[in-house]
Amino acid sequence: MVDFSIPSPIQNLVTRIHQFLEDVVIPLEAHADEDPQDGLPLERLKIAREQAKAAGLWCPTMPADLGGMGLSITEIIPVFEAAGRSLLGPLVMGCAAPDEGNLHLLHLFASAEQRERYLKPLAAGEAFSAFSMTEPAPGVGSDPSMLRTTAHRDGNQWVINGHKWWSTNATQADFLIIMARTDDSGGKSSATLFLAPMDTPGIELVRNIPHLGGPDFGGHGEIRFNGLRLGDDAVLGDVGSGFALVQARLGPARLTHCMRWTGIAQRALEIAARYANTREAFGTTLGGHQAIQWMLADSATELHAGRLMMQHCAWLIETGKDAKQEMSMCKVHVAETVNRVLDRAIQICGGLGISRDLPLARWYESARAFRIYDGASEVHRMVVARRILKTYRKA
Ligand SMILES: Cc1cc2nc3c(=O)[nH]c(=O)nc-3n(C[C@H](O)[C@H](O)[C@H](O)COP(=O)(O)OP(=O)(O)OC[C@H]3O[C@@H](n4cnc5c(N)ncnc54)[C@H](O)[C@@H]3O)c2cc1C
Structure with a gap:
């Protein structure tokens, strides 16, 4: 028989999240558009995140050794719904896009050094991240095979050139996950993901894209890569594993x-x-x-x-x-x-x-x-x- 019941520890957690939203998050909505670029001011977010951590409501998807709640994908369904009752809830509780997806990716594929440098600060809420895949036409959008950003080998370095947009969180991001073409075959192994601190020379944040709704915290960035140079330690997973x-x-x-x-x-x-x-x-x-x-x-x-x-x-x-x-x-x-x-x-x-x-x-x-x-x-x-x-x- 299919069991639809929510286990009582998860139900209790959901009740606590509802209360936390009423007490802390929903009152923050009055400040959601206070900052013209990021909506919610960073200082207010930091205070609310400390309250989430103190209440044991931080980072549902990450394991306890990374400071999270260690919940499975079935367990997070009612938890994320409860957090999602406010647009600010997931941001305050460390489970908002794109950081939550990036945490998942890093947790699965980051090297030991990348875990220290990128995963740990992200899981702790001490850093923000952005995922840079989409490009303006004629680059990649709905069709992944149209990836135009390139990463060429020069000595022992990768040199990345390209143009991205809609990189959510770009105005706050401490680092980017960049998708680039590493061979010209256009095949399934032609793309690679790279990790790069946002302040690396060669990364140009062109603008925060004006859009319907918002302002959204961290914005949505248009970015150019102008000869961005990265070492092999920047490759996430294997070369060619991007897709x-x-x-x-x-x-x-x-x-x-x-x-x-x-x-x-x-x-x-x-x-x-x-x-x-x-x-x-x-x-x-x-x-x-x-x-x-x-x-x-x-x-x-x-x-x-x-x-x-x-x-x-x-x-x-x-x-x-x-x-x-x-x-x-x-x-x-x-x-x-x-x-x-x-x-x-x-x-x-x-x-x-x-x-x-x-x-x-x-x-x-x-x-x-x-x-x-x-x-x-x-x-x-x-x-x-x-x-x-x-x-x-x-x-
Ligand atoms: C708020 C927001 C946040 C985003 N955040 C990120 C991010 O963090 N990182 C990132 O890399 N990208 C991000 N994106 C980009 C997003 O993933 C792309 O907009 C999406 O994949 C569609 O690509 P496109 O905009 O180039 O649309 P296009 O590929 O130009 O397509 C335009 C429209 O054509 C139609 N269409 C496309 N293909 C077909 C088809 N086969 N049949 C019929 N109709 C079709 C669809 O209606 C589609 O909306 C974000 C976008 C938005 C709006």
């Missing part, structure tokens, strides 16, 4: 995005339900009208389906099974559900929903990108459909 490492990072990272955004969508549903229970129109509360009831029912149903999909994906990952198809389905479903739930919540709250008196407008703007990053919905649908076609071609 495999990106898959190892992106799979779970897609799922953790789904978990965090489900938290925001759930909070939006609660805000809409409270308004529908109290606001009156045409002789009854809004909740007395079927049109409103159906919006609430559809949102709750879609969120529930998303949670079950996440549980299934996490179980596939934890038991070492291929989760690619289910992850794509889950990412499309949750990204589109979150957008619909926020849209309905705004509709139910009317003018109040559009106003900045509620957080719904801010969330609605920020959630739009979720249908694009970590694979646009169309690309995931393409991946799913290709597998279906292949299966029935064989049959």
